[in-house]
Amino acid sequence: MTSTGELKAFADSITAATSPFRNYLSDLHREYLSLTEGTVADYIPELALADPQWFGIAAATVDGQVFEVGHCDQPFTIQSISKAFVYGLALEDHGRDYVNSKVGVEPTGEAFNAIVLDEATNRPCNPMVNAGAIATADLIKGKDGTERLKRMLDMFGRYTGRSHDINVPVFLSEKSTGHRNRAIAYLMLNFGMVSDRIDETLDLYFQQCSILVNARDLSLMAATLANGGVNPVTGDRALDQRYVQDVVSVMLTCGMYDSSGDWAYRVGMPAKSGVGGGITAVSPGKLGLGIFSPPLDAKGNSVRGIRVCQQLSKDFGLHPFNVAPAPKDLATWLMGSADLDSW
Amino acid sequence: MPKVISVHSYRGGTGKSNLTANLATTVAQQGYRVGVVDTDLPSPGIHNIFDLEPEVMTKTLNSYLWGEADLADGAYDVGRNLNLGKGGTLFLVPSSCKADDIARILKDGYDVRLLNDGFRQLVKTLELDYLFIDTHPGLSKETFLTIAISHCLLLIVRPDKQDYQGTAVTLDVARQLNVRHVQIVINKALACLAPEVLRQKVAETYGVPVAGLFPLSEDIAKLASEGVFCVRHPEHLVTQELQAVARRIME
Numbered sequence: 366m367t368s369t370g371e372l373k374a375f376a377d378s379i380t381a382a383t384s385p386f387r388n389y390l391s392d393l394h395r396e397y398l399s400l401t402e403g404t405v406a407d408y409i410p411e412l413a414l415a416d417p418q419w420f421g422i423a424a425a426t427v428d429g430q431v432f433e434v435g436h437c438d439q440p441f442t443i444q445s446i447s448k449a450f451v452y453g454l455a456l457e458d459h460g461r462d463y464v465n466s467k468v469g470v471e472p473t474g475e476a477f478n479a480i481v482l483d484e485a486t487n488r489p490c491n492p493m494v495n496a497g498a499i500a501t502a503d504l505i506k507g508k509d510g511t512e513r514l515k516r517m518l519d520m521f522g523r524y525t526g527r528s529h530d531i532n533v534p535v536f537l538s539e540k541s542t543g544h545r546n547r548a549i550a551y552l553m554l555n556f557g558m559v560s561d562r563i564d565e566t567l568d569l570y571f572q573q574c575s576i577l578v579n580a581r582d583l584s585l586m587a588a589t590l591a592n593g594g595v596n597p598v599t600g601d602r603a604l605d606q607r608y609v610q611d612v613v614s615v616m617l618t619c620g621m622y623d624s625s626g627d628w629a630y631r632v633g634m635p636a637k638s639g640v641g642g643g644i645t646a647v648s649p650g651k652l653g654l655g656i657f658s659p660p661l662d663a664k665g666n667s668v669r670g671i672r673v674c675q676q677l678s679k680d681f682g683l684h685p686f687n688v689a690p691a692p693k694d695l696a697t698w699l700m701g702s703a704d705l706d707s708w
Numbered sequence: 709m710p711k712v713i714s715v716h717s718y719r720g721g722t723g724k725s726n727l728t729a730n731l732a733t734t735v736a737q738q739g740y741r742v743g744v745v746d747t748d749l750p751s752p753g754i755h756n757i758f759d760l761e762p763e764v765m766t767k768t769l770n771s772y773l774w775g776e777a778d779l780a781d782g783a784y785d786v787g788r789n790l791n792l793g794k795g796g797t798l799f800l801v802p803s804s805c806k807a808d809d810i811a812r813i814l815k816d817g818y819d820v821r822l823l824n825d826g827f828r829q830l831v832k833t834l835e836l837d838y839l840f841i842d843t844h845p846g847l848s849k850e851t852f853l854t855i856a857i858s859h860c861l862l863l864i865v866r867p868d869k870q871d872y873q874g875t876a877v878t879l880d881v882a883r884q885l886n887v888r889h890v891q892i893v894i895n896k897a898l899a900c901l902a903p904e905v906l907r908q909k910v911a912e913t914y915g916v917p918v919a920g921l922f923p924l925s926e927d928i929a930k931l932a933s934e935g936v937f938c939v940r941h942p943e944h945l946v947t948q949e950l951q952a953v954a955r956r957i958m959e
Contacts, residue, residue, distance in 0.1 A: 375852065376884040382821040383856045391825050433821070701886070706709045708828055 385707035403660030403668035406640040409538035415659035421580035423655040425588035429597040437580040444639030452492040455504040456608040487556035493619040502570040503559040523603035525582040536575035580657040583645040587653025633684030644670035714858035718874025720845040722864040725754040728842040734954040739794030740837040748844040752803035758786035768804040779826035780833040856885040891919035920953035
């Protein structure tokens with residue numbers, strides 16, 4: 366009897382579920398589940414509904430293995446994580462020079478919702494603060510709001526390999542309470558930095574923050590960037606390879622709100638967090654991580670998410686500038702070996 | 709390093725649960741800490757061999773899969789009444805034999821990855837040296853998983869055509885799952901077949917070592933109703949063969 370593709374596919378899913386690397390993630394999950402610091406975002410009521418016990422860790426490798434522990438199917442709103450990926454779409458729509466003329470790439474110590482533009486150029490500092498993300502959303506092409514939203518959703522679908530929807534109550538809440546974002550948008554309109562379809566663009570921005578994803582999706586999005594813009598499971602290209610470095614480098618310098626410097630120092634994996642509790646982190650050429658845990662620290666990053674990324678970076682030497690031998694060899698833990706005791 | 713032994717057969721009625729119970733007991737008699745998990749959720753039964761009454765089984769594998777308890781909460785010290793000696797310990801995690809619980813598992817299914825996490829936690833909590841997994845016959849999500857995690861896979865085969873074919877399929881799966889140690893146990897061999905010839909033929913057919921051979925006999929048929937055979941009949945030939953299989957597993 367010979368093995369068919371079906372057997373191999375199913376067997377692969379089982380070996381991923383029982384591999385040493387997943388066992389490692391499972392221990393990590395257990396360890397940090399008891400960490401109860403942080404508070405769930407409550408600036409809109411829908412976000413406050415999140416269960417602080419929700420906790421999922423997903424990792425996807427560039428060769429398409431996906432490891433999941435905990436609540437990896439629980440949907441939540443992507444929030445600011447969307448900013449990095451929409452930036453990639455804007456780059457594809459207009460090219461680097463034009464996008465650079467509208468949005469800078471300089472990290473800021475200011476809060477993510479600061480009403481600050483560069484004094485000389487009137488540009489928002491970077492695409493990860495709200496001002497920059499609104500200016501970036503403005504760049505998304507399409508004949509109307511529907512087509513622009515659809516293009517965004519399709520793009521996320523190429524990263525994750527499934528179709529996405531928005532959470533309408535979250536969108537409506539964000540919209541009805543988003544006065545500060547409206548103020549930022551009008552300030553940019555005043556300087557001619559965004560087009561005058563401003564209400565449509567603000568809607569689009571609130572919608573992009575309300576897209577529903579799960580931890581598995583976040584791991585695949587990061588793995589797609591780690592894999593040069595091609596989803597390692599479906600083989601579909603999600604981002605033009607010329608712009609992978611743009612997206613990943615702004616994630617490294619600006620992705621973790623105003624703790625990005627500390628993150629770059631301690632963890633080093635380019636990452637983006639959202640107030641929904643998600644973090645997506647890229648280890649170029651190796652893997653992508655998606656962590657979901659709603660309690661946030663004072664800066665708006667998932668407390669458990671940060672700790673998981675720190676631990677993974679340390680144990681497997683995933684900091685891009687690390688040259689010291691790591692305590693654990695990633696390839697061995699992914700492949701498994703006879704001498705490896707992950708029990 | 710703890711060792712996981714999955715006992716599997718392609719078809720039902722091969723004596724899987726009896727063999728699992730007896731092997732686990734034999735290993736525990738050597739002074740080891742041994743656990744047995746009954747993953748035969750649709751048709752649990754091994755608790756009978758250990759005389760564990762359903763009324764006592766307040767926590768089971770089902771409770772763990774439904775998030776109601778840790779797997780170790782459903783571990784019962786069945787070795788206490790077996791006079792294991794040498795400080796050996798034997799725990800059983802049964803599956804629920806309530807019809808409602810079985811129906812719930814069949815209807816809702818469960819995340820098979822939980823089994824892997826639960827087994828690891830159980831081994832850590834109870835500090836087990838050996839974990840035996842009794843499985844549902846045939847191939848299913850949970851048999852794939854238990855095969856994949858086993859350090860040693862024991863396939864029980866009766867010498868008949870259906871078992872032979874099924875065992876070939878299971879071996880295909882085991883190879884695909886990169887299982888390193890597979891051994892075959894021949895059970896219910898007819899007296900008319902010469903044991904050594906049979907052993908050799910089976911080993912050659914599958915390219916897998918034969919860890920033991922048990923004849924079809926009334927003594928063995930009594931196993932199920934009599935508790936753990938190797939404890940009741942320590943000098944019996946069958947018990948000696950069990951000890952031989954246990955030694956091969958522990959190598």
